Every structure is written in structure tokens, then in C-alpha cells.
Amino acid sequence: MIGVGIIGLGTVGSGTLKILTESQALIKERTGLDIKVVRIAEIDPKKTKGKGIPAGILTKSAGELIEDRNVHIVAELMGGTGLAREFIMSALEKGKWVVTANKALLAEKGDDIFRIAEKRGCEIGFEASVCGGIPVIRAIRDGLVGNRITSMLGILNGTSNYILTRMTDEGISFDDALRDAQKLGFAEKDPTFDIEGIDAAHKLCILVRLAFSYPIQMKDVITGGISKIQPIDISFAREFGYKIKLLGVAKNVNGSVEARVEPAMIPVSHPMSSVSGVFNAVYVVGDRVGPTLFYGKGAGSEPTGSAVVSDIVDMALRMETKNHRIRGPVYRVGKRAKSAKEALVPYYMRFTAQDRPGVLSKVSGILGDYKISISAVNQRERKESGYVPIVILTHEAGEKNLKKAKEEIDKLPFIKGESVHIRIEEGNL
Amino acid sequence: MIGVGIIGLGTVGSGTLKILTESQALIKERTGLDIKVVRIAEIDPKKTKGKGIPAGILTKSAGELIEDRNVHIVAELMGGTGLAREFIMSALEKGKWVVTANKALLAEKGDDIFRIAEKRGCEIGFEASVCGGIPVIRAIRDGLVGNRITSMLGILNGTSNYILTRMTDEGISFDDALRDAQKLGFAEKDPTFDIEGIDAAHKLCILVRLAFSYPIQMKDVITGGISKIQPIDISFAREFGYKIKLLGVAKNVNGSVEARVEPAMIPVSHPMSSVSGVFNAVYVVGDRVGPTLFYGKGAGSEPTGSAVVSDIVDMALRMETKNHRIRGPVYRVGKRAKSAKEALVPYYMRFTAQDRPGVLSKVSGILGDYKISISAVNQRERKESGYVPIVILTHEAGEKNLKKAKEEIDKLPFIKGESVHIRIEEGNL
Numbered sequence: 001m002i003g004v005g006i007i008g009l010g011t012v013g014s015g016t017l018k019i020l021t022e023s024q025a026l027i028k029e030r031t032g033l034d035i036k037v038v039r040i041a042e043i044d045p046k047k048t049k050g051k052g053i054p055a056g057i058l059t060k061s062a063g064e065l066i067e068d069r070n071v072h073i074v075a076e077l078m079g080g081t082g083l084a085r086e087f088i089m090s091a092l093e094k095g096k097w098v099v100t101a102n103k104a105l106l107a108e109k110g111d112d113i114f115r116i117a118e119k120r121g122c123e124i125g126f127e128a129s130v131c132g133g134i135p136v137i138r139a140i141r142d143g144l145v146g147n148r149i150t151s152m153l154g155i156l157n158g159t160s161n162y163i164l165t166r167m168t169d170e171g172i173s174f175d176d177a178l179r180d181a182q183k184l185g186f187a188e189k190d191p192t193f194d195i196e197g198i199d200a201a202h203k204l205c206i207l208v209r210l211a212f213s214y215p216i217q218m219k220d221v222i223t224g225g226i227s228k229i230q231p232i233d234i235s236f237a238r239e240f241g242y243k244i245k246l247l248g249v250a251k252n253v254n255g256s257v258e259a260r261v262e263p264a265m266i267p268v269s270h271p272m273s274s275v276s277g278v279f280n281a282v283y284v285v286g287d288r289v290g291p292t293l294f295y296g297k298g299a300g301s302e303p304t305g306s307a308v309v310s311d312i313v314d315m316a317l318r319m320e321t322k323n324h325r326i327r328g329p330v331y332r333v334g335k336r337a338k339s340a341k342e343a344l345v346p347y348y349m350r351f352t353a354q355d356r357p358g359v360l361s362k363v364s365g366i367l368g369d370y371k372i373s374i375s376a377v378n379q380r381e382r383k384e385s386g387y388v389p390i391v392i393l394t395h396e397a398g399e400k401n402l403k404k405a406k407e408e409i410d411k412l413p414f415i416k417g418e419s420v421h422i423r424i425e426e427g428n429l
Numbered sequence: 430m431i432g433v434g435i436i437g438l439g440t441v442g443s444g445t446l447k448i449l450t451e452s453q454a455l456i457k458e459r460t461g462l463d464i465k466v467v468r469i470a471e472i473d474p475k476k477t478k479g480k481g482i483p484a485g486i487l488t489k490s491a492g493e494l495i496e497d498r499n500v501h502i503v504a505e506l507m508g509g510t511g512l513a514r515e516f517i518m519s520a521l522e523k524g525k526w527v528v529t530a531n532k533a534l535l536a537e538k539g540d541d542i543f544r545i546a547e548k549r550g551c552e553i554g555f556e557a558s559v560c561g562g563i564p565v566i567r568a569i570r571d572g573l574v575g576n577r578i579t580s581m582l583g584i585l586n587g588t589s590n591y592i593l594t595r596m597t598d599e600g601i602s603f604d605d606a607l608r609d610a611q612k613l614g615f616a617e618k619d620p621t622f623d624i625e626g627i628d629a630a631h632k633l634c635i636l637v638r639l640a641f642s643y644p645i646q647m648k649d650v651i652t653g654g655i656s657k658i659q660p661i662d663i664s665f666a667r668e669f670g671y672k673i674k675l676l677g678v679a680k681n682v683n684g685s686v687e688a689r690v691e692p693a694m695i696p697v698s699h700p701m702s703s704v705s706g707v708f709n710a711v712y713v714v715g716d717r718v719g720p721t722l723f724y725g726k727g728a729g730s731e732p733t734g735s736a737v738v739s740d741i742v743d744m745a746l747r748m749e750t751k752n753h754r755i756r757g758p759v760y761r762v763g764k765r766a767k768s769a770k771e772a773l774v775p776y777y778m779r780f781t782a783q784d785r786p787g788v789l790s791k792v793s794g795i796l797g798d799y800k801i802s803i804s805a806v807n808q809r810e811r812k813e814s815g816y817v818p819i820v821i822l823t824h825e826a827g828e829k830n831l832k833k834a835k836e837e838i839d840k841l842p843f844i845k846g847e848s849v850h851i852r853i854e855e856g857n858l
Contacts, residue, residue, distance in 0.1 A: 019575045019717055030574060030642075127572070133718035135572020142571075143556070143564025145459060146448045146738035213459075271724060274703045281722075288448055289562035289735040293710075295700060295722035306718040309575035 002316040003038035005071035007062045007087055008078025009047045012101050012128065013040075015305025016075060017051065020312070027309075033316050041065040062087045066094060072319060073312055076100040085109055092116045092124075097319070099311045101128035101304055107202035107218055110209070111333040124331070125311025130203045131156060131280040133303030134296035135310060140211050140284060147286030149211040153427060154248035156203040156261070158278035158298045159187045159194035160226050164244060164263075165276045168234050174227060186278055196225030197246060197261040204248040204259055206331070211284065212250065214257045215334040224262035233350060233420060236378065236391045237265050240348075243273045247425055253343050263422055265348055270427040283427070344396040346375065346424040349406065354414040355388045363390065363409055370405040372397045387416055393424070431745040432467035434500035436491045436516055437507025438476045441530050441557065442469075444734025445504060446480065449741070456738075462745050468494040491516045495523060502744055504737055505529040514538055521545045521553075526748070528740040530557035530733055536631035536647055539638070540762040553760070554740025559632045560585060560709040562732030563725035564739060569640050569713060576715030578640040582856060583677035585632040585690070587707035587727045588616045588623035589655050593673060593692075594705045597663050603656060615707055625654030626675060626690040633677040633688055635760070640713065641679065643686045644763040653691035662779060662849060665807065665820045666694050669777070672702040676854060682772050692851055694777055699856040712856070773825040775804065775853040778835065783843040784817045792819065792838055799834040801826045816845055822853070 004020065006013050020027075020037050027035055041062040042048050048058055059065055066074060066087065074091040078084050081104055088105075091098050093116065100106070106113070106129055117124050127137045131154075140149065155161050159181060166177040178195065181187035193199045201221045208216045226246050237244050242265035250259040266273050271293050275281040280298030285291050297303040353359045364374055376393040394402070406419055433449065435442050449456075449466050456464055470491040471477050477487055488494055495503060495516065503520040507513050510533055517534070520527050522545065529535070535542070535558055546553050556566045560583075569578065584590050588610060595606040607624065610616035622628045630650045637645045655675050666673050671694035679688040695702050700722050704710040709727030714720050726732035782788045793803055805822040823831070835848050 015717075023575050023577075023717075026577065027575065133715075134721060135568045138572055139564045139568060139723075142743060143567055143739050144735065145742045146452050146456065146735050148452075148455065269703075269705070271700070271703050274698075274700050276698070286562075286735065288444075288452075288731040288738075290726045290729075290732055292563060292725035293722070294568075295720075295724070297719045297721075300719075302717040303719055306573065306575050306715065309717075310572050313574045314571060 001034040001036060002072050002319060003036060003070040004073045004075060004312055005039040005041070005065040005068060006037055006075045006077060007041045007065060008076070009040060009042040009051070010077065010079070011301045012304045012308065013042070013075070013077035014047075014051065015301030015303075016077060016308040019302060019305045019309045023309070027313060031313060031317060033313065033320060035312060035316050038070045039065040039068050063090070066091045066096065071096065073097050073099060073315055075308055075312065076102060077308065079104075081105045081108055085113070088113055089116060092120050092122050095120055095122060097123050097125070097315050099125040099128070099308055099315070101308060103129040103199070103202040103206060106331070107205035110206070110331055114331045114333050123315060125315060126206065126331075127311050128304050128307035130206050131282060131294075131296065132298040132300060133306045134280060134282070134294050134298065135307065136282045136294045137210065138310070139292070139294055140207070144284065144286045144289060144292070147288045149284060149286055151251040151285045152207060152211060152248070153272055153283040153425060154200070154204060154207065155245055155272060155275045155279070155281050156200035156248045156298065157194050157197070157246060158280055159191065160197070160200070160246040161275065161280070162186050162278045163195065164226060164229070164246065167229065167231060168243060171231050171235070173231060174229060195227050197223045200246060200248050200261045204250060204261055207248075207282065208250050208257060208259050209332045212252060212257050213332045215332045216257060216259055220259065222260035222262065226263050229263055230420070232389060233348070233422065236350065236389075237348065239378065240376065240393060241268055242266060242424065243268055244422065245272065245275075249425060251343055258343050265422055265424045266427050272427060342398045342400065344398055346396055346426070347394045347402055348422045348424055349392045349394065350420040351390045351392075351409060352387050352416040352419070353390050355386055356414065359414055360390065362412060363392070366408050367392070367394070367405050370401045372402060372405055430463040430465060431501050431748060432465060432499040433502045433504060433741055434468040434470070434494040434497060435466055435504045435506060436470045436494060437505070438469060438471040438480070439506065439508070440730045441733045441737065442471070442504070442506040443476075443480065444730030444732075445506060445737040448731060448734045448738045452738070456742060460742060460746060462742065462749060464741060464745050467499045468497050470494040492519070495520045495525065500525065501748060502526050502528060502741055504741065505531060506737065508533070510534045510537055514542070517542055518545060521549050521551050524549055524551060526552050526554070526744050528554040528557070528737055528744070530555075530737060532558040532628070532631040532635060535760070536634035539635070539760055540644075543760045543762050552744060554744060555635065555760075556740045557733050557736035559635050560711060560723075560725070561727040561729060562735045563709060563711070563723050563727065564736065565711045565723045566639065567739070568721070568723055569636075573713065573715045573718060573721070576717045578713060578715055580680040580714045581636060581640060581677070582701055582712040582854065583629070583633060583636065584674055584701060584704045584708070584710050585629040585677045585727065586623050586626070586675060587709055588620065589626075589629070589675040590704065590709070591615050591707045592624065593655060593658070593675065596658065596660060597672060600660050600664070602660060603658060624656050626652045629675060629677050629690045633679060633690055636677075636711065637679050637686060637688050638761045641681065641686050642761045644761045645686060645688055649688065651689035651691065655692050658692055659849070661818060662777070662851065665779065666777065668807065669694075669805065669822060670697055671695060671853065672697055673851065674701065674704075678854060680772055687772050694851055694853045695856055701856060771827045771829065773827055775825055775855070776823045776831055777851045777853055778821045778823065779849040780819045780821075780838060781816050781845040781848070782819050784815055785843065788843055789819065791841060792821070795837050796821070796823070796834050799830045801831060801834055
């Protein structure tokens with residue numbers, strides 16, 4: 001019998017408990033293994049009430065759970081980067097294997113955890129930390145083991161994808177879409193982590209360490225959010241054949257890894273563009289297999305619980321057969337070696353300009369000064385206020401140059417407010 | 430050192446050899462394992478020439494390869510259901526683990542092979558047999574191990590998907606699209622296996638045995654092809670918001686498994702509808718995780734080789750640690766227990782009728798007699814010949830009733846030729 005201890009009975013913890021309890025016979029039929037939740041640590045009585053937890057299993061002390069000799073696998077599902085880290089470190093020190101869904105912890109303080117796991121001969125399962133129920137960690141680690149990963153695109157945050165989907169399908173504003181997402185429980189009261197790309201950047205960090213075997217740090221991930229996206233940009237994107245997504249992008253550019261999370265345009269013909277609502281997807285390009293895509297629910301009690309359970313079963317299978325071999329460097333620790341080279345990509349730019357002769361010539365002249373060439377222009381009909389939106393798609397350009405050109409253009413007397421620029425990911429990686 | 434023997438150096442065998450040779454160091458870095466191709470059996474000298482195969486490795490005798498005590502894993506990549514079966518049986522009898530990409534063999538004669546593997550304590554890796562490079566077998570087996578799979582949709586054959594994509598995007602005929610596919614090497618000279626759904630049915634069989642743990646036989650899979658699909662049906666489908674795909678569908682209907690491969694309409698908003706060209710995808714619904722989707726190249730030398738290599742590495746990892754534990758029933762053997770109940774789905778029907786009053790009333794009357802109700806009708810403008818296409822979308826109906834109604838309608842004096850009916854898979858499984 002393999003004993004599991006669950007620390008934290010929130011959304012993911014409850015889903016994990018439910019699946020392990022209700023599917024115990026199914027898992028035994030499939031693997032021959034008896035896997036049982038033997039301890040649960042939770043301090044909030046509201047979270048443990050009415051869940052049919054047998055007496056004697058429950059404790060308020062995570063330390064007690066970790067010490068319990070019947071607990072072979074510790075599932076840290078409480079979240080946060082303080083106590084959760086202490087509990088994981090303590091479990092590893094005692095030689096217990098650990099499963100966690102804690103993306104923030106792994107992305108920000110993963111080095112220590114993986115170092116001690118290696119030292120103690122323990123393994124850390126983190127399938128649930130990236131894209132909830134999608135088995136993308138094992139797909140990359142095991143399924144594509146013969147491939148060098150050359151690039152990845154990810155729709156890694158369901159909240160922001162839900163908001164952008166509503167804005168795209170219904171033409172509503174960011175604020176209205178966010179309000180609905182909050183009403184429906186898809187967004188937190190303070191939605192900063194989700195809408196400003198931080199949660200997605202955590203996941204991208206973990207994916208990059210696994211897929212590129214590269215010790216990226218959070219500060220190296222260029223991170224932007226969706227709160228400034230306007231319906232007019234979504235509408236122009238559609239005219240040019242694109243959708244706007246909060247896209248995690250990681251590429252191997254001349255031997256250095258570039259990683260960014262920000263709103264980007266992607267062609268409607270690209271499979272990532274049809275990932276709608278709260279769904280997540282990761283598009284992984286391997287040098288042998290070519291492009292692959294993994295899609296599913298990125299959050300939720302049972303979807304994420306399903307990923308936690310898959311890690312527990314995997315570990316239990318190997319424990320039972322004394323296969324305590326650690327897999328290769330699934331999470332590369334260390335300091336980042338060199339900084340990323342700038343990737344050249346096309347851009348969408350939108351200026352608000354007075355509707356008079358010579359404007360376009362002046363704007364395109366400044367772009368030309370910065371060696372940015374134009375692939376398409378769209379100027380809308382005259383507005384009553386005397387201002388019109390001018391949209392320019394550029395050929396491949398560096399972001400630094402583009403920003404300099406934009407600053408210069410924004411200073412022109414006939415340009416109103418700050419102009420908009422959005423990356424275009426053609427996705428033919 | 431783990432020794433691999435490759436039987437057959439065709440497309441997949443060459444890709445596997447290339448990856449194992451070129452990525453030997455990468456695999457060692459990731460797993461600590463030395464995996465080496467130590468024997469290759471191939472009778473055709475044209476296939477071995479110029480591939481830099483070291484002397485002494487090559488043999489014309491698969492038997493010799495199987496006997497070789499340095500061969501721990503036998504990769505059967507020759508195809509066919511005759512000799513390939515004999516070689517696999519013989520390898521298993523000798524206690525060797527086997528990796529195969531042979532979907533026809535597994536679907537048609539898999540029972541014997543898996544029975545002997547279990548008897549001898551050997552494992553069979555078959556990731557490469559379904560959808561080439563997409564790691565869908567391990568996704569279902571390991572990633573969704575805590576889930577009961579309730580239904581699956583699959584675009585399982587790249588040739589037919591390429592043909593349908595060309596027909597859809599360019600409005601060309603089936604014959605023209607097939608000719609192009611043959612020119613480009615995407616279709617065989619005799620394309621029957623691909624375009625008539627047989628290859629896709631093989632893969633669906635394997636998926637059903639794995640995902641539903643149900644011993645389905647090929648004869649139980651209702652199988653139809655795409656050769657009768659006409660541009661007019663693709664065009665009507667678009668008007669109603671659908672695309673036509675050769676779709677593998679497997680559902681758990683009241684405890685019995687229904688499996689079919691045939692052209693079906695799927696909403697353009699469904700993620701499966703954006704799987705284009707030679708790409709494959711499997712949409713798997715689990716009771717815990719909800720819908721998931723796995724996408725990638727379903728064929729080709731290195732994509733399929735990538736899957737073969739993932740199985741070899743997985744086996745090698747466990748051999749090295751004496752973890753000879755067989756995973757659960759990944760391929761359910763035995764006779765099918767009970768026949769499937771008929772699933773009720775909506776249908777698209779197209780009749781060619783004389784353009785005169787009373788036609789629609791008569792047609793809908795017959796449908797009504799068979800309790801088939803109509804959800805939408807589309808009648809196109811008058812044709813010079815005096816015949817017009819009448820398209821009807823039905824509500825959910827059984828196929829038997831639908832076919833009876835169609836036969837009766839086709840006998841009406843003002844109906845020309847045989848009418849068309851195509852299933853609609855809304856895909857909200």
C-alpha cells in the first residue's frame with residue numbers, strides 16, 4: 001500500500017482527495033496498486049467539513065503529516081511560497097517524494113527544492129503546476145524525450161483567455177469581460193496575477209526549464225498583461241486575419257533562450273487561435289516530431305486533481321518496484337548563463353492621428369529611419385472628432401528599435417495619446 | 430548499455446535509427462542511459478545503403494537479430510501482419526521487450542501478441558502505432574490514469590485529412606485532391622487503406638482497447654471513407670457552420686462502446702475542426718479532466734521515429750532499474766462482450782429533387798413517419814436542368830431509421846439518384 005498525505009484541502013486538494021477516493025478501484029485495476037490517502041493536513045475546519053473524511057486522518061499540523069511513516073508521498077496543495085516551501089523542504093529532507101501544483105513556488109524558488117530533492121534521492125512531481133489537467137509535463141519529458149525543443153507557444157492562463165475570448169466574440173470591453181469573469185468565479189477579486197501575465201510567466205518558467213534544460217529566472221521573462229487591450233485592436237486584428245491572445249513564447253534564438261508572456265496576434269488559421277474560453281494549450285515544436293499541441297482545462301478542482309493523481313500513480317508504480325531512479329534534469333537549476341538575443345518578429349502598430357495630408361508619410365518616414373519596413377496599412381474612415389486610427393503591420397523588427405520609433409512618432413504634433421504596439425506570432429516555428 | 434535491434438529500415442526504421450544515433454548523447458544527458466542500436470535486420474540492400482551503418486550490425490535475418498543476446502529491445506518496424514507477427518511472437522517468447530509501429534497488426538491480431546507478452550513478463554510499446562509523433566498513448570495511459578474516458582474523437586489519418594482540407598479550402602474535387610496527394614507522396618498509389626477509413630479504424634481499435642479497456646474487434650468498428658464526399662456537401666456544411674472531417678468516434682453508450690470511422694460534420698468552433706492538412710489529433714474526454722486534445726504529425730520518418738524512441742527510452746529506464754513490472758491492461762484482450770447500442774446524433778441529408786411544389790412536404794412527411802424531426806432546411810436556387818439540391822439537418826436520430834427513410838425517399842419519382850447523409854458530431858461530449 002502506498003500512503004499519500006495531502007497538505008491543503010482547497011480547490012486542488014479536494015479534487016485530488018475525491019479522485020483518489022472514488023477511483024481507488026479503477027487505479028488498482030489499471031496498475032495493480034493500492035494507493036490511499038492516509039493523512040490530510042488542513043487548518044480551516046470549513047474546508048474539511050462534509051467531505052466524509054475518516055476520523056484519525058485529519059490533522060492541523062503539516063509537520064505531523066510529514067513525520068507520519070505511513071505517508072510515502074506528500075502532496076503539497078496549499079499554495080503560496082512561504083510555508084509551502086518549508087513543508088516541501090522538510091518532506092524532502094525526510095526522504096519523502098513530493099507532488100505539487102505550486103507554480104509560483106517552483107518558478108520563484110525552485111532551485112533550492114530541486115537541489116535538495118536530488119541530494120536526498122527524491123523526486124518532485126509537478127504535472128499539476130502547468131496547465132492543470134493537460135499532461136504536458138510528461139508529454140515533453142517522456143513523449144518527446146528524443147527531441148530538442150526549438151520553441152513553444154502557450155496559452156497558459158484561463159482567466160485572461162476567457163476575458164480575451166469574450167472581448168473577441170462579443171466586442172465588449174476589457175472591464176466588462178473582467179467583471180463577468182469575476183462574477184462567474186473565473187477571476188479573483190484581485191485579478192493582477194492572472195491578467196498581468198504573472199501566473200502565465202510562472203508556468204512558462206517551469207516549461208522552459210524542462211523543455212530547454214535552461215535555468216531561466218522569473219526576472220528574465222518579459223511579462224505583460226492584457227488590461228490595455230482595446231476592442232478596436234481586436235477588431236483590426238480580425239481584419240488582418242489574426243486573433244489576440246495572451247501568449248507565452250519561448251524560443252531558442254542563436255543558442256540563448258528568449259521567453260516572454262504578453263498579448264500577441266496569432267493567425268486565425270493557427271491551431272492555437274481556436275483555444276477559447278478558460279481552456280489552456282501548449283504548442284511545442286521538437287526538432288524530430290515537428291509541431292505538437294496539448295490542450296485542455298488549465299484549472300479547476302478535478303482537472304488539476306487529475307494531474308496530481310497522475311504524478312502520484314507514476315511515483316507509486318516506481319516505489320512498488322524499488323525503482324527509485326530519478327529521471328534526468330527535469331527542472332534545470334542554476335543561474336541563467338547568458339542573456340537572450342532579441343528575436344525579430346512582425347508588429348501591429350496603431351496610431352491615433354489627425355486626419356490630414358502628410359501624416360502617413362511622416363509616420364512611415366520615422367519607421368524607415370529605424371529600418372522598420374511596412375507590410376500593410378489600414379486607415380479607417382474619417383471620424384467626427386477629426387482623428388482617425390492608422391494601423392500599420394511591420395515586417396520583422398526588433399522591439400528596441402520599434403519602441404524608439406514609437407516614442408518619436410508619439411511626439412509628433414498630429415498624433416494623439418500613446419500609440420499601441422502588439423507582437424505578431426505567425427506561429428510557423 | 431541497452432541494445433536495440435531494428436527490424437525493417439523503411440521510413441519509420443530509418444527515422445528511429447537516425448534519432449537514436451544522432452541523439453545518443455542527448456538521451457544520455459537526460460536519462461543517464463546508454464542506448465545503442467546494435468543490430469539491424471533488412472533484406473533490401475537499397476534501404477541500408479549510404480546510411481553509415483557500421484559493419485557487423487547489419488543482417489538479413491530477423492531471427493538472428495532476435496537471438497542476439499545484446500539485443501534487449503526489438504523494434505519491429507517492417508509492417509505487415511504476416512512475418513512481422515512471427516518475429517514479434519518469437520522475440521516475446523525469448524523474453525525480449527518489443528516496440529512496434531504496426532497498427533494493422535495490433536488491431537487485427539493484437540490479442541495473441543499481448544497474451545504472450547503477459548505470459549512472458551514482457552512489455553509491448555506501441556506509441557508509434559497511433560498518430561505517429563503525438564504522445565497520445567502515454568497521455569491516456571499515464572496522464573489520464575485517474576480518469577474514466579467517456580468519449581473520443583480522432584482525426585487519425587493524415588492522407589484523408591489532407592484531401593478533405595484541400596477540398597474545403599479550394600473547392601476542388603476528391604479526385605483532384607487525391608491526385609495531388611499522390612504526387613506529393615501523401616497518398617499511396619493504391620490509397621484504399623487511407624481513404625476508405627481502414628487505417629483510421631486500426632488506430633481507433635487500439636485507442637478503444639487502451640482508453641475504454643474494452644476488447645473491440647475491427648469488424649465491430651463501423652467504417653466508411655471519404656471517396657464519395659462532394660464539394661457541394663462541403664459547401665453546404667460551411668453554410669451551416671460545419672467542416673467535414675474523416676472522424677473516428679468512440680463513445681460509451683449506456684455501458685457499451687460504439688466505435689465508428691466515417692466522414693462527419695463538426696462545428697467550426699470545435700478545436701478538432703482546425704486540424705488541417707496531414708496533421709492528426711485526438712480529442713479525449715475524461716470524467717475528471719474534461720476534454721483534452723493532442724495534436725501533431727501522424728506520419729513521417731522522424732515524427733514516428735520520435736514515438737518509437739520514446740518507448741525505447743521508457744523501457745530502457747525500467748530495465749536499468751530492474752523495474753520489469755508490466756503496466757496494467759494497456760491493451761484489453763478477449764472477445765467483445767456485447768454489441769453497441771446505437772447512438773443518436775443529428776444528420777445532414779442532401780436530396781436532388783425536381784423543382785416543383787409539394788416536394789419538401791412529401792420528403793419531410795416520410796422523415797416524420799420514421800420519427801425523424803427537422804432542425805433546418807436549405808433549398809438552393811433553381812438549376813437549369815430543373816433539379817435542385819434540398820439539404821435537411823435533422824435533430825438526433827438513429828442511423829437505421831434514417832437509412833430506411835432515405836431509401837423510401839430515394840424511390841420517389843421526383844428524386845434523382847442516391848441521396849447523401851452525413852453524421853453531425855457536435856463534439857460537446
